[in-house]
Amino acid sequence: MTASPATARQEAAQHEAAQREAAQQQGARARILAALETVRDPELDEPVTSLGFVTSCTVSADGDAQVRLRLPTYFCAPNFAFLMVADAYDAVSVLEGVRSTEVVLEDHFASGSINGGVAARAGFVRAFDGEAVSELHGLRADFLRKAVMAGTDQVCRPLAGGGAPAAALAGLTLGMVPPSGALDRLRQRRAELGLPAGDDAPLLIDPLTGSPLRADEVPLHLRRAQTTRVSIEANAGICRGMLRHRYTTAGLGEEDSP
Amino acid sequence: MYQKDGEKYFIVDSHMHYWNAAPDNWVAGAEQYAKGWIECFHAYQGLGPPKTHWSIEHFQKYSEDDLMKDVFAEGHVDVAVFQPTYLKEWYREGFNTTERNALMGEKHPGKFIYNTRFDPRDGDEGLVTLRRNIERYGSRGVKLYTAEWNNGSRGYKLSDPAAYRYLEAAQNLGIKNIHVHKGPTIWPLDKDAFDVSDVDHAATDFPDLNFIVEHVGLPRIEDFCFMATQEPNVYAGLSVVIGGLMYARPKFFAKVMGELLFWVGEDKMTFGSDYGIWEPKWQIEGFVDWDYPGDEFSDYPRLGAAGKKKILGLNAAKLYDIEVPAEFQLDAGQGTPAERDDARLVEDDAQLASGA
Numbered sequence: 001m002t003a004s005p006a007t008a009r010q011e012a013a014q015h016e017a018a019q020r021e022a023a024q025q026q027g028a029r030a031r032i033l034a035a036l037e038t039v040r041d042p043e044l045d046e047p048v049t050s051l052g053f054v055t056s057c058t059v060s061a062d063g064d065a066q067v068r069l070r071l072p073t074y075f076c077a078p079n080f081a082f083l084m085v086a087d088a089y090d091a092v093s094v095l096e097g098v099r100s101t102e103v104v105l106e107d108h109f110a111s112g113s114i115n116g117g118v119a120a121r122a123g124f125v126r127a128f129d130g131e132a133v134s135e136l137h138g139l140r141a142d143f144l145r146k147a148v149m150a151g152t153d154q155v156c157r158p159l160a161g162g163g164a165p166a167a168a169l170a171g172l173t174l175g176m177v178p179p180s181g182a183l184d185r186l187r188q189r190r191a192e193l194g195l196p197a198g199d200d201a202p203l204l205i206d207p208l209t210g211s212p213l214r215a216d217e218v219p220l221h222l223r224r225a226q227t228t229r230v231s232i233e234a235n236a237g238i239c240r241g242m243l244r245h246r247y248t249t250a251g252l253g254e255e256d257s258p
Numbered sequence: 259m260y261q262k263d264g265e266k267y268f269i270v271d272s273h274m275h276y277w278n279a280a281p282d283n284w285v286a287g288a289e290q291y292a293k294g295w296i297e298c299f300h301a302y303q304g305l306g307p308p309k310t311h312w313s314i315e316h317f318q319k320y321s322e323d324d325l326m327k328d329v330f331a332e333g334h335v336d337v338a339v340f341q342p343t344y345l346k347e348w349y350r351e352g353f354n355t356t357e358r359n360a361l362m363g364e365k366h367p368g369k370f371i372y373n374t375r376f377d378p379r380d381g382d383e384g385l386v387t388l389r390r391n392i393e394r395y396g397s398r399g400v401k402l403y404t405a406e407w408n409n410g411s412r413g414y415k416l417s418d419p420a421a422y423r424y425l426e427a428a429q430n431l432g433i434k435n436i437h438v439h440k441g442p443t444i445w446p447l448d449k450d451a452f453d454v455s456d457v458d459h460a461a462t463d464f465p466d467l468n469f470i471v472e473h474v475g476l477p478r479i480e481d482f483c484f485m486a487t488q489e490p491n492v493y494a495g496l497s498v499v500i501g502g503l504m505y506a507r508p509k510f511f512a513k514v515m516g517e518l519l520f521w522v523g524e525d526k527m528t529f530g531s532d533y534g535i536w537e538p539k540w541q542i543e544g545f546v547d548w549d550y551p552g553d554e555f556s557d558y559p560r561l562g563a564a565g566k567k568k569i570l571g572l573n574a575a576k577l578y579d580i581e582v583p584a585e586f587q588l589d590a591g592q593g594t595p596a597e598r599d600d601a602r603l604v605e606d607d608a609q610l611a612s613g614a
């Protein structure tokens with residue numbers, strides 16, 4: 001039996017609508033993933049996407065988004081885990097076309113407290129009743145300062161390799177350094193801490209006070225910056241290895257380290 | 259002992275375990291933690307060479323024969339230091355207790371050193387147990403796991419008054435070596451559980467004790483280095499550094515070794531296999547063969563055979579007064595194992611002024 005022309009037209013229209021909807025969902029999902037790329041592991045200073053921490057990301061036709069996150073171990077530190085889940089919630093929930101957001105941390109000893117706390121917008125102290133005395137701003141700032149130190153090594157190493165004596169770097173401003181991705185990242189981290197990040201800001205500053213370094217303080221500062229970078233990169237290497245052992249599938253946007 | 263290219267190495271494995279993490283030892287109602295803990299350890303093993311990987315069943319509970327073969331018969335180790343971890347909230351008889359270690363070790367005289375442990379939250383009763391363990395097992399060292407859960411508490415700091423009370427008692431009972439292992443939880447949870455500044459305080463206030471920071475403070479290697487360089491009685495325990503990085507991430511391993519040699523120095527680094535996480539054999543053989551992989555590491559201090567001898571055994575032998583036969587000793591001019599004087603204020607270091 002052949003379909004009537006009216007039925008065929010109806011089917012075609014339905015098909016078109018379904019395709020439009022699928023494309024819209026595809027677009028919404030891409031926007032969510034892009035938003036997740038701005039969410040970093042505070043300890044490793046890398047996006048949760050490239051670290052392989054995003055298990056899945058779905059969005060319904062009505063704009064109900066669900067993001068599932070995973071970590072290298074069952075016992076990863078709950079404070080950093082909470083920050084990642086909360087940051088993912090914040091990044092996704094503000095997107096246009098997202099009506100509701102749910103972020104689920106899987107396979108973690110504190111999944112319940114973290115997922116529930118973030119969903120209720122309760123904050124860390126309420127999510128971990130009696131086990132925490134303050135929110136995580138201080139912890140986040142401490143680790144941003146480490147990121148600034150590591151970023152300082154990334155930016156200064158090529159300059160020193162070019163023959164510039166370490167102490168001479170004390171006279172440079174950010175605007176005098178050749179543009180690079182590492183420099184952009186360093187400026188961004190400094191700005192997040194409220195530290196000077198403009199062209200005329202000194203390249204080398206104390207990440208706690210923001211004051212410029214004296215020439216005689218530069219060698220030790222750069223040495224510490226190098227150690228901080230080595231530490232963070234080695235940790236990221238271990239985390240990637242543990243994650244690969246724990247999960248056989250790649251995360252959304254996962255990349256191996258250079 | 260291990261011999262290669264005419265050099266003889268006396269091996270002290272200063273950090274290893276004999277655990278039971280099989281389901282028969284899980285606490286009812288806490289199975290998920292017991293399972294999560296051992297699976298996490300098993301993932302660490304995944305960072306070693308594939309041919310050394312074990313099944314999870316074997317990993318949960320290996321036998322006395324397995325240990326004697328892996329560590330001594332095939333693993334080159336001369337003396338091994340048991341480092342207990344109790345975790346009795348999750349494991350009924352404990353994960354690996356002083357008693358369990360000694361029960362096995364006593365069948366193999368001269369092979370093992372029995373460290374014990376304490377938990378400053380255990381009050382007066384814990385002090386009684388500490389005294390009993392030291393007297394019974396001749397312990398010269400304790401292993402402290404600051405992230406251990408205890409009656410609703412998620413951990414402690416070494417600088418807590420209760421911890422000082424225990425450190426003082428331990429010292430009076432003859433303990434010399436404090437092995438510190440940081441973990442992901444402490445109270446309060448909003449602070450960085452891996453922060454090592456509490457070790458800094460304790461090391462300053464107990465100058466006659468040695469503080470061996472296991473896993474070199476990982477994941478806070480930088481904080482550990484900046485602290486250790488200024489404290490003459492702080493040592494770097496290399497467990498996890500060799501096991502977790504040397505095979506899986508050789509470039510990062512070289513950098514971490516370079517940093518440790520720069521800040522801490524070869525006199526104050528001690529090898530530990532962390533067995534059963536990793537077998538000592540491949541770690542020792544690989545470490546003896548190891549050198550920096552290329553020119554980009556030329557700023558870092560070199561590590562020769564004498565330095566490797568110290569790290570693989572002579573430093574720990576000194577800390578534990580283990581007698582080392584003459585054939586394994588260093589020649590004159592090759593330095594003093596476990597030498598405390600290496601610590602200095604880096605601000606005064608001429609090496610830095612040259613921009614190295």
